Amino acid sequence: MWVRVKKYRPDWLTLVLLGLIAYVWFRPPAWVSDENRAAPEVGVVLLDGRQTSLEQLRGKVVLVNFWATWCPYCRHEMPDMERFYRNYKAQGFEILALSQDDALEPVRQFMEKEGYHFPAAMAEARHAAAFGGVSRLPTSFLIDKQGRIRKKISGQVHYARLEDLVTPLLAE
Template identity: 40%
Template sequence: MRCCTLLLLLLLCGAAQARGLENRAAPALHATTLDGSSYSLAAHRGELVIVNFWASWCAPCQEELPAFEAYYRAHRDEGLSVLAINTDDPEQLDKVRHIAAQYSFPTALIAQLQAPGYGRIWRLPISFVIDRDGVLRFDGGAGQRKLWDLPSLEQELRPLLQATAAPTR
């Protein structure tokens, strides 16, 4: 019995650690996009940022990307930024470029990403939402698996989009 209790405590502590990123400053993120541009999360401070990890073979990813595109087109002038990170093997670059060409937000390959603070991406799709103050508000890697669609984006992100960033000192 003691062994099971200890195991349960370890599992709960691990889950608590995984959720530890949410409502804290988002870890740094730097990427080179498919067009060769540099993307830095710090450069998007003051914007609401969605970072989405996807793959060409992932059916839920293919359902979600058009919702991000529609929401981005509707709200980019209000300070919404989307960065799509593709996790395919480098041999799939042509396929990735073909899919990414359908979207107006930038796409980067996971091999061109520096974001160690986000943990291991072990399932897809995974999204992170960072508010205008640089605080991680949704940590899709910590058990909050969610397939985003337009209604859920509107419901959950609209308040964050309407919030203004705190003045910098």
């Protein structure tokens, strides 16, 4: 007994929905909120042993990024962060990536293996609390040259979003 199977041809709505699902999977939405408050006094020991603080970075536009090696969206945003860092560092842009991982060595190995050059440190509970809490990863805070938090980004950043948010602050 032969059964004829009709060849499936998706309609336009199915294709649009599949495209939207793929877009959200690879570039999930991020919620950007306006802020206007003083950045906390946060000091950290970088993965290479140097110490830095937000006070030392005053005069630069700083992206403070809370992330973890086990977070797929964090891992997905990092190549764009690295590229943006390389392109805008000379113009006064800086990144401070604060890892929420439990151990230092896997973070150091990950950063080295992936070839990321922006400064990273291990986050402590007091760091997240100083920024008002971090309930999901990745979460980033954009700090202007005067040391004020101007934006909170809950979710993944990508190059175009960084350009839209950072370049006006660099021009101030």
